Amino acid sequence: MSGPLSGRRVIELSAMGPVPFCGQLLADFGAEVIRIDRRQPSSVATLGVDPRFISARGKRSVTLDLKRPDEVEKALQLVESADVLLEGSRPGMAERLGLGPDACLARNPRLVYGRCSGWGSSGPLRERAGHDINYIALAGSLSLIGEAGAPPPPTLGFIGDHGGAGMLLTTAVLAALTQAQLCGEGQVVEASILDGALALTTPYHESMAGGERDDARGTIADGAAPFYATYETADGKYVAVGAMEPQFYAQLVEVLGFSHDELPLQSDRSCWADVKVRFAQRFREKTRDEWCRAAEGRDACLAPVLTLSEVAQHPHHRARGTFVEVGGVTQPAALPAFSRTPLSVPQPPPAIGADTDAVLAELLARAGASRTDAGRPLETDTIDTGMVQR
DSSP: OOSTTTTOEEEEEOOSTHHHHHHHHHHHTTOEEEEEEOOOOHHHHTTOOOTTOGGGTTEEEEEOOTTSHHHHHHHHHHHHTOSEEEEOSSTTHHHHHTOSHHHHHHHOTTOEEEEEESSOSSSTTTTOOOOHHHHHHHTTSGGGSSOTTSOOOOOOTTTTIIIIIIHHHHHHHHHHHHHHHHHSOOEEEEEEHHHHHHHHTHHHHHHHHTTSOOSOSOSGGGTTSTTEEEEEOTTSOEEEEEOOSHHHHHHHHHHHTOOGGGSOOTTOGGGHHHHHHHHHHHHTTSOHHHHHHHHTTSOSOEEEOOOHHHHTTSHHHHHHTOEEEETTEEEEOSOSOOSSSOOOOOOOOOOTTTTHHHHHHHHHHHHOTTOEETTEEOOOOOOOOOOOOO
16 A cells, blocks of 8 residues: 555554544555454355445454453554554443553553544543434534524534544544654544534634624524525526625626626625525526536536535546545545655455454564464464444
């Protein structure tokens, strides 16, 4: 693998949500990521690689039964050779398995121990179950979404899970790696989905502090403004407009075929609801692609709302090469671009346990023939894991 993290080793304890996404990004950046997995039933394991598991791309898979002390010892030996460990189980679970921060840093003081949970490892909710919608609700993020007068709509994991915690954990791990390289000492990096969602609300707290907004919905960015909204088109598809600045709004009005004197001032909030109805009626007169052609070459801030199956075929994405096919599955390429250490095309995800023998054999070679595990030679068989998912 090439990339700025080439030569770095990451141990990822199998988990859900932000941790495998963080591991995917580190693998995309060139790190060797070894995931410790459960062993699958033979009926499933024989199916081999499932290319749909995009978050496992570019990784290696080892199966260990972490309920067995001798298998925990093998995991700790892997930790000795690693730069980063990622874990995403409920608070205290890694410690009970013998793979908590104290045990791992004792074996490798330079280790960056990255962990992520839902609510965080402290506070009264630390043991409570939850999902993205719950975390972003407590963070205040959910209250910002949707139009005034209606309940905030459910969202996908962009805010808390992947976009919040996944990115926050990745950034923190990279920062800690830099520090470890400078001083030779690792540390524990803890993020949570709640933390990720909170971090993303910072600009809105800034707006409140500056008097630019309050807690109420009905602002420009949540759909109240006719020039920052989505509209249905004649073919049942949608366009998104974001013509906030006056010069862009003027071009949007022209694309829609209105004259400027038949519409109120853009800044007149009392007329927004009426203008939005008129815009909606006009947008239903043409198809989505017809409106995109009408706005082509104009700064009207109009874009098609593409479905996931459409995105990769858009001319802009094709020109930039931002999608690749891995194992027959179309997916976002390794991003972003690096000028001196370009990223490789991601490799397909491994079959569960596919690299167990090879990785454990590497441990033997590194340790030497005299190295023993719990008083006996290190075994290289493939065995069940007892990983507990968050």
